[in-house]
Amino acid sequence: MGENLVIVESPAKAKTIEKFLGKDYSVKSSFGHIRDLSEKKLGIDTDNGYKPEYLISDNKKKVVSELKSLVKKADKVWLASDEDREGEAIAWHLKEVLELEEARTRRIVFHEITKDAILEAIKNPRDLDMNLVMAQQARRVLDRLVGFELSPVLWKKVKPRLSAGRVQSVAVRLIVDREREIRSFNSKSQFRIEAEFNPEGTKPTVKVTAALDEKFDTEERAENILKKCIGADFAIVSVEEKESKRTPPPPFTTSTLQQEASRKLGFSLNQTMKAAQNLYEAGFITYMRTDSTNLSKLAIGSAKQVITDLFGKEYSRPRQYATMTKGAQEAHEAIRPTYISNQEVDAGAAEKRLYTLIWKRCVASQMADADIIKTEIAIGTDRIKEQFIARADRVVFDGFLKLYTESSDEENSENSGEIRLPELKTGQAMYPLIIKATERFTQKPPRYTEASLVKKLEEMGIGRPSTYAPTISTILQRGYVIKESRPGQVREYRELRLESEKITRHSLKENWGAEKNKLFPEDIGILVNDFLIENFSSVIDYGFTAKVEEEFDSIAAGKLSWNKVIDKFYKPFHTIVETTLQQSRPAAMERVLGNDPKSGKIVSVRMGRFGPLAQIGGSDDPDKRFVSLAKGQLIETITLEEVLRLFELPRNIGEYKGSEVTAAIGRFGPYIRHAGNFVSLGKEDDPRTIELGRAIELIDAHQKKEADKVLLAFPEKGISVLNGRYGPYIKRGKENFRIPKGRDPKALTIEEITTIIEKGGKTKK
């Protein structure tokens, strides 16, 4: 046992640091915060200066008792948690809980895990910064008060188990607001005129594509231009060349890693973070929850070496990047390979791919700018004043582009490839091969992906690297939003073509508006969002976090006391909570859509106990009918026609073997039901039109498939052995049991099965 005990937050970090420090130092981890407010109660005395009541949670008791016994044996204790608000608080909680005496306790900080940085830190200990600790306490107490007072309001006024909070409610609001923006967006169409020219003196196969910068609102105006171009002589008016540079993007932070892994690898936030965690624990990368783009001197030097070896000296350009993000605390380095010389690592498939991405991004960030020559050629005729412009980028020196290009969120980034132009001179004649006026529609604002939502939250200074993925998981789990893909629609557009001195008119089709893995609001999310905005607009305000962060900064600077800041917020907030509980009525978002043409009864939609529903007949109508809204339908936007179609199902389509056959759409899509069995319908069958003959065909096929699944059956005991998704298993009633390894499931006797059941090798559900 060493004479010095160093406590850091992460066990992987502890392992590395221990190697640097030698025998006299023992390095342990606190596994993050060691205590927190109670999980069940508010844990804040709102009548006595908001005194928080901290508890050591059950899963931290073991860590704390281990640390306690190590403290006893140590001469000096070094609190080495991160240098940010949370880290300072962790150090203070450790000091309190471990009852560390001032004289043998030191607070040290470092921003990178290198030997020099650690030794330097040990040489420069400081005292705990209690102002910073109190700023953290204010943050913690504020979040608890908001979350634990707002959520119960939702339980009473909307539905149990819902939640609201400073971060998650803004995330939901962004998605709801965006959906409404999309809905109210008026897509306008304009005509874009593009031409292909063959330059004078080149082979007939050489084509130069150029377009007018102006767009035309009507087909008539576009056609006028084309008409004037009939028989016109074109020539190059000007050739301009401009030198430009492209600079590499900085190395990854958590948020940019999540975005690029989503765009380039198609990873969800959780997949990315899981793979990154594995790489970190294996020692392959630095810490993956960071808001900093800094690289250690060591890493920059190592990158220089690697780049020189791989690409040559002219490709190396060491640099440090400034972090631009609002509220960044920069306690760690950027995410980078621990050893930049390792181009690949031995790990799982996802880990390997993520590592390569991290390696490329980090190395590229230390490479030279790319030199690009931008060429702009104007082609004109005296018939029209507008000019056709051809643009091209020529890479003179590729620099970092040799290794890495950042992806963009824009869906149609056509100009990503390099476009080359032949040698062209002013005055050179250009022969038009075709001139097209194509109708183009303005783009609606894009829906958020998980990663683009994180980007937005980070830009707003809301949430932290450690919470981005969990926050998105929460709003998905609450049912506020749903992540899914939706097919697009086919849209017609017009095109006029001028070819061989003749204008022809065409009507073409394009697929439009398909969404892949996007976040859509659900009714309950819209309902909760609107309820919160109506009653608690200040807390759900996009600027709320920024405002309170300023106050936390003042607390950290010693200019404000933490409980005064809380009091100023809590007094008015709590009053609104009370009046909302008393006054506001339960929220249901009811909309009356009109009358049912058959019965004349009123048709309405609203939020019911189990989700959104449509209703025919008023609340006092004894014969009122209900139906759930289908996936993708919203109370806010559904039409009377769509609701009436919902009531067409379930549909009785006849009788088979003495039982009724019905068709409907359930939670898992369209199905037919017969004698207690459900048969899913594929794309080729529509439950509204399917006929009995086809239904019987499907029922028989389904029954045959089910029979094949049964390996053994003991109907008198209600026990069967079935072949399932995860292999053979035993089924008794609704309970499933695993079959011990190495047993032939078909050879089991009923006695053997009952002993397996008694031993209780139960599987979940």
Place this chain on the structure above:
DNA sequence: CAGTGAGCGAGCTTCCGCTTGACTT
């Protein structure tokens, strides 16, 4: 798992940020 849309109302649910397990399917 393919339904429900009301009821006596017990007892429960919930936040944001630090950090990893110990689990089955």
